[in-house]
Amino acid sequence: MKDSNCIFCKISGGEIPSKTIYEDNEFRVILDISPATRGHALIIPKEHYANLYEMPEEAAGRVMMLAKRMAGYLTERLHCEGLNIVQNNGEVAGQTVFHFHMHLIPRYTGDGNEDKLCWHHLELSAEELEEIFNKLKQ
Ligand code: AMP
Ligand code: ZN
Numbered sequence: 682m683k684d685s686n687c688i689f690c691k692i693s694g695g696e697i698p699s700k701t702i703y704e705d706n707e708f709r710v711i712l713d714i715s716p717a718t719r720g721h722a723l724i725i726p727k728e729h730y731a732n733l734y735e736m737p738e739e740a741a742g743r744v745m746m747l748a749k750r751m752a753g754y755l756t757e758r759l760h761c762e763g764l765n766i767v768q769n770n771g772e773v774a775g776q777t778v779f780h781f782h783m784h785l786i787p788r789y790t791g792d793g794n795e796d797k798l799c800w801h802h803l804e805l806s807a808e809e810l811e812e813i814f815n816k817l818k819q
Contacts, residue, residue, distance in 0.1 A: 684729045689780035693727045703754075707740075708747055713784070717794055720759045720787040724748060730781040732770040744783055751785055761787030765798050 683690045691697040693709045702722060703710040713721040724747055730736040736744075752764050767784040769776040786798065805813075 684780070687729055687780050689725050689778055689782060690729050693725045693780075703747075703751060707743065710747070710751055710785075717784075717786050717797070718761075718788060718792045720755050720761065720785075722751065722755065722785045724751065724783040724785065726781055731779045732776065732781055733768065734770065736781055744781075748783055748785060755785060755787050759787050761789055763788040767798070 683694065688697065692699045692711060695709075699709070700712040701709055702712065707727060709725050709727065710722050711725065713723050724744055726736070726740060726744065728740070730740070733741060748766055752766075755761060756764065765784070765786040765788060767786060768782070769784075786794075788794070788798075
């Protein structure tokens with residue numbers, strides 16, 4: 682399914698040109714227009730899913746397999762020293778384009794993102810941690 686108002690539907694379908702570094706019948710991998718580092722790429726499914734919640738499990742599994750392959754490819758070609766995978770779901774989580782995509786962000790020593798691609802640590806009491814654990818344990 683495509684959404685006619687969605688920029689990533691248009692990019693993944695080839696309607697809007699992009700710097701495509703990989704394509705198959707299910708996915709397109711492009712360079713991010715506003716990269717965090719050199720080689721910052723996005724895996725975009727051709728099918729429109731707003732986010733991970735909407736995506737079938739099988740498709741999500743194939744995204745991860747492609748991420749694994751692309752991580753090797755980016756590292757081999759760009760000689761990055763590491764790589765972050767980021768995948769935002771919902772505005773509160775920083776999502777700005779509401780068509781599922783996975784960020785592949787090559788990392789280099791001194792790339793200026795040392796303090797960006799991580800989070801502040803929450804100070805939770807033992808009781809609070811226990812309360813969360815009780816909601817989640819199966
Ligand atoms: P997110 O904040 O996870 O929704 O990420 C959206 C990403 O899409 C950002 O990193 C943008 O720079 C990138 N982006 C938006 N429009 C384009 C475009 N036309 N071509 C390539 N990347 C884009
Ligand atoms: Zn879309």
